[in-house]
Amino acid sequence: MKNREKVLQVKNLYITFNTFSGKVHGVRGVNFDLHKGETLAIVGESGSGKSVTNKAIMGILSKNANIEDGQILYKDKDLTKFSDKQFTKIRGSEISMIFQDPMSSLDPVMKIGKQIMEAMLVKENISKAEAKEKALNLMAAVGIPEPEKRFNQYPFQFSGGMRQRIVIAIALACDPDILICDEPTTALDVTIQAQILDLIKEIQEERQISVIFITHDLGVVANVADRVAVMYAGKIVETGTVDEIFYNPQHPYTWSLLASMPDLDTDASDELLVIPGTPPNMLYPPKGDAFAPRNRYAMKIDFKKEPPMFKVSDTHYAATWLLHPDAPKVEKPEALTRRIEKQKERQVADNE
Amino acid sequence: MSKQPVLEVKNLKQYFTSGYGKNKVVVKAVDDISFNIYKGETFGLVGESGCGKTTTGRTIIRLYEPTDGEVYFNGKLISGKLTKEEKREVTRGIQMIFQDPIASLNPRMTVKEIIGEGLKINKLCDSEEHMMELIYNMLETVGLTPEHATRYPHEFSGGQRQRIGIARALITNPDLVIADEPISALDVSIQAQVLNLLNKLKEQLGLTVLFIAHDLSVVKYFSDTIGVMYRGKILELADADELYKNPIHPYTKSLLSAIPLPDPNYERYRKRIYYDPSIHNYDVEEPKLVEIKPGHFIYASESEIHEYKKNI
Numbered sequence: 111m112k113n114r115e116k117v118l119q120v121k122n123l124y125i126t127f128n129t130f131s132g133k134v135h136g137v138r139g140v141n142f143d144l145h146k147g148e149t150l151a152i153v154g155e156s157g158s159g160k161s162v163t164n165k166a167i168m169g170i171l172s173k174n175a176n177i178e179d180g181q182i183l184y185k186d187k188d189l190t191k192f193s194d195k196q197f198t199k200i201r202g203s204e205i206s207m208i209f210q211d212p213m214s215s216l217d218p219v220m221k222i223g224k225q226i227m228e229a230m231l232v233k234e235n236i237s238k239a240e241a242k243e244k245a246l247n248l249m250a251a252v253g254i255p256e257p258e259k260r261f262n263q264y265p266f267q268f269s270g271g272m273r274q275r276i277v278i279a280i281a282l283a284c285d286p287d288i289l290i291c292d293e294p295t296t297a298l299d300v301t302i303q304a305q306i307l308d309l310i311k312e313i314q315e316e317r318q319i320s321v322i323f324i325t326h327d328l329g330v331v332a333n334v335a336d337r338v339a340v341m342y343a344g345k346i347v348e349t350g351t352v353d354e355i356f357y358n359p360q361h362p363y364t365w366s367l368l369a370s371m372p373d374l375d376t377d378a379s380d381e382l383l384v385i386p387g388t389p390p391n392m393l394y395p396p397k398g399d400a401f402a403p404r405n406r407y408a409m410k411i412d413f414k415k416e417p418p419m420f421k422v423s424d425t426h427y428a429a430t431w432l433l434h435p436d437a438p439k440v441e442k443p444e445a446l447t448r449r450i451e452k453q454k455e456r457q458v459a460d461n462e
Numbered sequence: 463m464s465k466q467p468v469l470e471v472k473n474l475k476q477y478f479t480s481g482y483g484k485n486k487v488v489v490k491a492v493d494d495i496s497f498n499i500y501k502g503e504t505f506g507l508v509g510e511s512g513c514g515k516t517t518t519g520r521t522i523i524r525l526y527e528p529t530d531g532e533v534y535f536n537g538k539l540i541s542g543k544l545t546k547e548e549k550r551e552v553t554r555g556i557q558m559i560f561q562d563p564i565a566s567l568n569p570r571m572t573v574k575e576i577i578g579e580g581l582k583i584n585k586l587c588d589s590e591e592h593m594m595e596l597i598y599n600m601l602e603t604v605g606l607t608p609e610h611a612t613r614y615p616h617e618f619s620g621g622q623r624q625r626i627g628i629a630r631a632l633i634t635n636p637d638l639v640i641a642d643e644p645i646s647a648l649d650v651s652i653q654a655q656v657l658n659l660l661n662k663l664k665e666q667l668g669l670t671v672l673f674i675a676h677d678l679s680v681v682k683y684f685s686d687t688i689g690v691m692y693r694g695k696i697l698e699l700a701d702a703d704e705l706y707k708n709p710i711h712p713y714t715k716s717l718l719s720a721i722p723l724p725d726p727n728y729e730r731y732r733k734r735i736y737y738d739p740s741i742h743n744y745d746v747e748e749p750k751l752v753e754i755k756p757g758h759f760i761y762a763s764e765s766e767i768h769e770y771k772k773n774i
Contacts, residue, residue, distance in 0.1 A: 155649040155650050155651055156649055270511075299510035299511055299676065300510070300676070300678065300717065300720040300721055300722075301510060301716060301717065301720045301737070302510075303720070303722070304719075304720040304722075304734055307722075308734075326649070326650050327722065328724040329721065329722025329723050329724050329729075330722050331724070332723065332724050332725055332726045332728075332729045333722050333729040333732075335726075352726045353726055353727070356724060356725065356726050357726075366651065367650060367651070368724060370650065370651060370653070370654035371650065371653065371654065371679065371680075371724075372657070372679050372680060372682070372683030372684075373679050373723055373724065374679055374682055374706055374721070374723070376679075376682075376683050381658055382654040382657055382658050382683075383654065384654050384655050384658055385654065385655075388621065388652070389649075389651070453725045453727065453728065456725075456727075456728060457727050457728075
């Protein structure tokens with residue numbers, strides 16, 4: 111995994127939104143790298159800034175957004191300084207995006223084939239016949255049966271899962287280097303979700319593209335991700351490889367996220383670990399650690415000073431004062447420890 | 463089973479038609495399903511979208527007129543024509559918690575009015591003071607404070623709104639609560655709060671619940687008995703643990719194999735089972751819901767039952 115070429119670097123990105131009630135601090139200093147051929151999952155609840163970060167990468171922030179500080183480096187160029195015209199060149203052809211709702215991201219009155227060809231005809235210098243052939247190949251690649259017949263159909267003639275496959279085909283039309291998936295399976299059923307996830311993984315391996323996967327479903331993260339970044343209130347609070355985040359989480363927010371949803375082993379009599387309260391109002395970003403008011407392990411310093419990123423291993427960092435050498439030793443919640451132990455047992459059982 | 467079921471659904475059918483003449487299309491949203499819910503029990507209905515689970519809930523609460531079949535509530539038939547008094551008893555006795563906490567609360571009513579409406583209609587309070595007392599008690603039960611009573615829904619967060627929805631459902635002291643995807647519209651960190659609340663209330667008040675959801679881990683956590691629906695039919699019905707440990711129907715197996723678990727190692731080696739409805743040949747033999755093991759029902763034809771029995 112190490113020493114891989116960095117495709118994208120986000121450095122200290124800070125984004126605010128102008129609203130009638132004041133400035134909303136959507137993203138507050140986000141740092142991450144994306145390596146070639148890897149999947150980075152960004153997890154967090156709504157309003158944590160995960161979508162905003164990626165909209166900044168795509169250059170599709172809404173008009174009232176300001177990039178206050180930071181850089182997004184792609185091929186040695188800073189995307190935050192790009193004009194609309196410059197963005198148009200790379201959008202779709204080098205960085206492309208899959209959205210959550212497959213119905214609203216397709217044009218209902220345009221034939222599927224034309225929608226897939228559209229980007230190719232605009233971006234690449236190819237003839238219509240070539241584009242059509244490429245589109246048909248893509249449709250076959252994303253698992254659409256009878257692409258010839260489907261080519262001339264409209265979105266309403268497709269099911270939800272099939273539509274999402276079309277959206278993926280459109281995103282891949284110009285062979286992008288980076289694919290951003292913004293909750294691509296949230297609107298789908300579990301069985302269809304499983305198929306789409308498999309498809310994304312397959313395509314990624316085949317084409318060696320880098321994927322940023324935004325989701326709030328930890329099960330999906332475990333399935334697709336190589337590395338995970340956990341976001342809360344506009345900041346990355348913990349980042350590490352998927353094994354590190356799931357088997358050795360360090361930040362109390364990650365603990366709560368992992369332990370708050372029941373899995374198939376959870377007994378009906380077990381009470382779920384609850385994160386009390388609600389996320390902070392980002393009109394007035396809290397002083398100190400944003401998670402402190404909801405954190406049962408919060409110390410005095412959490413309310414005063416923001417924790418820096420503490421190093422756990424070369425790939426694993428977490429922003430919590432609990433990792434400071436002077437901090438008292440705190441055990442993970444019992445429910446979580448038990449679950450991780452169970453998972454380890456299952457692992458051993460599978461290996462035998 | 464000497465217990466009297468609170469709700470008894472018998473051969474319930476709900477068809478929707480559209481178009482006329484040649485273009486007439488009949489959608490069999492719910493196609494001949496039967497199940498019982500006993501007192502204090504939670505019955506979970508799972509299935510993918512469009513399988514008819516929500517329609518089932520809505521038909522039971524009389525939002526639709528069923529095409530065929532009967533629904534018994536506390537031993538009384540409630541699916542046909544009812545007198546005014548009977549209707550009132552049914553609407554008091556069965557309450558519903560909806561999915562969307564924003565759309566299901568009237569934005570122009572205060573919390574007090576929203577919750578108190580059920581009390582007034584059913585004449586469950588004798589005076590204004592009595593009503594307020596009941597409302598304050600209920601607000602505290604669901605984890606809100608009495609000060610919240612005079613506010614409007616827009617002043618609350620999603621989780622709090624869902625609590626108001628729960629308070630509104632419970633104020634009439636219902637015998638059966640239908641919870642239709644009560645947590646799927648909420649944020650991850652809030653979902654656990656609402657789930658814990660529902661669980662607490664279930665124990666405290668001895669509620670009988672029909673829990674409708676598509677998230678299998680949540681249904682497993684919350685329900686005693688689970689029915690798996692697919693295309694308007696219940697394919698498998700069993701005790702929650704039994705269903706997850708020994709699924710028999712291929713569709714249930716495929717559903718279970720598709721749940722993503724927060725465990726990377728498991729995910730890397732997971733084997734998915736795909737369900738192909740064409741493996742069933744129902745032209746010759748009529749499939750039926752059969753009790754294959756005590757308490758474990760499955761929808762299959764006779765030869766299939768024979769086949770499944772070998773593998774138990």
